[in-house]
Amino acid sequence: MKNNDIKEVRPDRFKELDALRGIAVLGVLLYHYTVAYDYHYNLDSTGKFHFIYGFLAVELFFMISGFVILLTLEKSKKKADFLVSRFSRLYPAYWASIFLTTLLITLFPIPTLGHYTAKEIVINLTMLQGFGKIRLIDQVYWTLKLELIFYGIMYIIYAAKQLKNIVYICFPWLTISVLSCLFKIPLKKYLDVLLILQYAPLFIAGINFYKLKSNSGGPMSHLLIVLSLLVEFLWVYHTDVDNSYLSVMIFLTAFYLIFYTFAYKGLPILKNKLLLFFGTISYSLYLLHNVIGYVIIYRLRTISDKQLFYIPITFVVVVSLAVLVTFGVEKPALKLIRTYYKKNKVPTGMKATDVAQLP
Numbered sequence: 225m226k227n228n229d230i231k232e233v234r235p236d237r238f239k240e241l242d243a244l245r246g247i248a249v250l251g252v253l254l255y256h257y258t259v260a261y262d263y264h265y266n267l268d269s270t271g272k273f274h275f276i277y278g279f280l281a282v283e284l285f286f287m288i289s290g291f292v293i294l295l296t297l298e299k300s301k302k303k304a305d306f307l308v309s310r311f312s313r314l315y316p317a318y319w320a321s322i323f324l325t326t327l328l329i330t331l332f333p334i335p336t337l338g339h340y341t342a343k344e345i346v347i348n349l350t351m352l353q354g355f356g357k358i359r360l361i362d363q364v365y366w367t368l369k370l371e372l373i374f375y376g377i378m379y380i381i382y383a384a385k386q387l388k389n390i391v392y393i394c395f396p397w398l399t400i401s402v403l404s405c406l407f408k409i410p411l412k413k414y415l416d417v418l419l420i421l422q423y424a425p426l427f428i429a430g431i432n433f434y435k436l437k438s439n440s441g442g443p444m445s446h447l448l449i450v451l452s453l454l455v456e457f458l459w460v461y462h463t464d465v466d467n468s469y470l471s472v473m474i475f476l477t478a479f480y481l482i483f484y485t486f487a488y489k490g491l492p493i494l495k496n497k498l499l500l501f502f503g504t505i506s507y508s509l510y511l512l513h514n515v516i517g518y519v520i521i522y523r524l525r526t527i528s529d530k531q532l533f534y535i536p537i538t539f540v541v542v543v544s545l546a547v548l549v550t551f552g553v554e555k556p557a558l559k560l561i562r563t564y565y566k567k568n569k570v571p572t573g574m575k576a577t578d579v580a581q582l583p
Contacts, residue, residue, distance in 0.1 A: 238295075238437075239494075239495050239500060239503075240486050240490065240491040240492075240494045240495065241288055241291065241292065241486075241503075242499075242500050242503030242504060242506075243491070243494035243495065243496070243499035243500055243503050244284060244288060244482070244494065244503070245285070245288060245502075245503040245506040245507075246498075246499045246500065246501070246502030246503035246504075246506055247281070247284070247499065247502075248281035248282075248284040248285050248288070248506070249281070249502060249506040249509050249510050249513075250281075250502060251275070251277075251278040251279075251280070251281030251284075252278055252279065252281045252282060252364070252510065252513075253278075253509070253513045253517070253539070253542075254275035254278045255275050255276070255277075255278025255279045255281070256278075256364075256513065256514050256517065256518075257517060257521065257535050257538065257539075258272065258273055258274050258275045258278075258531065258535070259274050259275060259276055259278070259279075261517075261518060261521055264336070264518070265335075265336075272531055273531055276467065277467070277471060277472070277475055280472065280475045280476070280479075282367060283423075283426050283456075283476065283479065284479050285367065286367075286370070286374075286423050286426035286427055286430065287426050287427075287429050287430040287433070287479060287483060288430060289371060289374060289427060289430060290374075290426065290427040290428065290429060290430020290431045290432075290433075290434070291430040291431070291433055291434040291437070291483075292430075292434075292583050293374065293375065293378050293430075293431075294378070294387075294390065294430075294431050294434045294435075295434055295438075295583055296309055296310075296583045297378060297379075297382045297387055298387070298438075299583075300382070303379070303382065303383055304565075306379060306382065307379075308561065308562065308565045309562070309583065310375055311561070312557065312558045312561035312562050312565075313507075313558060313583075314351070314368075314371075314507075315351070316553050316554055316557030316558065316561075317507055317508045317511065317549055317550065317553055317554035317557075318351060318368075318511060319349060320508075320549045320553040320554070321362075321508065321511035321512050321549060322345065322348055322349060322361055324512065324516065324545060324549070325361055325362055325511075325512065325515050325516055326340055326345060326361060328515075328516050328519055329515060329516075329519060332519050332523065334518065334519055334522040334523075337515055337518060337519070340359070340361060343358075344358055344359050344361070345361065348360065348361045348365070351365075351368055351372065352372075353365070354366060354368065354369030355369065361515070362511070362514050362515045363514060363515075364510060364511065364513075364514045365511075370420050370423055373417070373418065373419075373420050374420060374427050377419070377420075381393060390431060390435075391431075391432065391435060391441070391444050391445055391448065392444075394428045394431060394432065394448050395448070397419065397424055397428065398424065398425060398428055398448065398451055398452060398455055400415060400419060400421060400424075401419070401421040401422075401424045401425060401455055401459075402455050402458065404416055404421045404422075405421070405422075405455070405458050405459050405462055406458070406462075422459050422463065424455075425451075425452035425453070425455040425456040425459070426452070426456060428448060428452045429448075429449050429452040429453065429456075429480065429483070430483075432445040432446075432448045432449050432452075433445075433449065433483045433484070433486070433487050436449075436484075436487040436488070437486070437487045449480065449484075453476065453477065453480050456476055457473055457476070460472050460473070460476070504550060505543070505546040505547055505550045507550075507554065508545075508546040508547075508549040508550045508554055509542065509543065509546035511549075512542055512545050512546050512549065513542045513546075516541075516542055516545065517538050517542050520534075520537070520538040520541055520542070521534050521535075521538050524537060524538065
């Protein structure tokens with residue numbers, strides 16, 4: 225693929241990313257059901273299966289986001305295209321998930337969860353609760369704040385017509401991340417948030433893997449990818465005290481190697497129907513699995529505390545809900561919003577179908 229072909233890149237060319245999303249969401253789910261639940265309720269977990277490093281799947285999500293957001297901006301003809309694509313992708317499924325989560329936790333309350341106020345629910349609907357002292361309806365929503373900040377950073381770069389310089393912009397961004405990790409830099413409290421410095425290396429890696437995949441990268445992108453991995457190692461060393469440093473390093477390195485393989489050779493082995501299915505429902509499943517899963521597990525454990533009993537049942541229920549939200553809300557709403565937009569706001573020179581195809 226030539227550099228000038230970049231605008232022709234179609235999201236469906238990258239089914240491997242959907243599969244990776246599926247793998248990531250399953251990793252997070254298993255972590256919450258086999259590790260976090262027992263920790264949350266201070267339960268004896270002796271002899272149980274623990275998917276200890278499933279939490280690292282969030283890092284994989286951030287790398288995917290870096291890749292996809294640059295792809296989306298490359299395809300966007302104007303600023304509104306990007307805003308519409310993100311709104312239609314994120315909010316309908318998110319609202320449906322909040323509704324289902326608050327409904328179930330109200331009908332079937334369990335200790336330490338639930339009892340949300342009207343104010344908390346309303347503010348959570350904006351997806352901006354992470355920017356204030358507002359309780360999250362579901363703790364997994366913490367990543368949404370980081371995603372929104374990343375979108376904002378990329379939007380500013382795009383609006384300033386500096387997307388062509390994104391590789392060069394990544395260098396000072398990564399440098400500030402290193403400095404914040406190692407030292408108490410001026411305005412650290414604010415810069416850590418505004419520039420998502422702890423996770424910036426992962427977004428930067430995704431950006432540069434996209435550059436390599438689109439043949440618009442070069443030695444600078446390779447350098448940034450390597451440096452981003454090293455900086456991420458630093459952050460893990462300074463912030464993650466509960467897990468084996470070597471094990472975390474191995475997982476992170478594996479993520480990078482997977483992306484390198486994807487960028488240069490593709491990963492046809494991932495293009496199987498099961499992984500693609502979970503990739504398709506990954507966003508809704510991520511939003512729904514945690515609190516709702518805890519409600520179900522809490523009830524099922526009154527019957528049996530065997531993991532082989534309560535985890536499969538919980539898994540089937542939350543996957544079913546995710547399918548319902550994905551195909552009953554997320555996809556129809558996305559199509560409706562983008563169809564309305566393309567009919568009323570499509571800029572001159574852009575085909576109406578181009579807007580609907582934004583990732």
